Amino acid sequence: MSTNIPSTTVDLTFAHPPRLAIVVSRFNENVTHGLRDGALAWLREHDIAMRDDDVMYAPGAYELPLLAQTLAKTGRYDGVVCLGCVIKGETAHFEFISLGAAVGLMQASLSTEVPVAFGVVTTYTDQQAIVRSRDDVHNKGREAVAACVESLALIQKIRGC
16 A cells, blocks of 8 residues: 655635535445544544534445535535445446546536545455555545645635635
8 A cells, every 4th residue: 555645735724614525425334434534533633624414425436426516516515525435346347336436526526616535445355445444544535535625725726715
């Protein structure tokens, strides 16, 4: 596993605290709940408050793009963090779900101009997924929310907000 965790060079000072939505896949919830907890811990560490109703649950990773786009279009959220887990099985299903989620989340972000973070763990084994959702600095939920907040700060800087 890579240990190259980028440190931010972007000023994370905001004119108003950012409001984020976090959408968590219920599929493989032993992993996705760890991702959620990592994301929420990172936000607490950076004094970014979350409302309980801003954390929502999706059936699976494939549903994340539509939900992210819908949330972004409401205008209520400055960013959307999507957390999921797809573990390879014996069929091609893994490839379709992973690609659909990745492309869909990118399209949702580009079409709405709202940062949408890809926090979908795609692994070959259950153990690889568990490692990426542990309560430590390598938690991919932490990385996804950090990327969303940093992108939001940079977008605001570029736009002169």
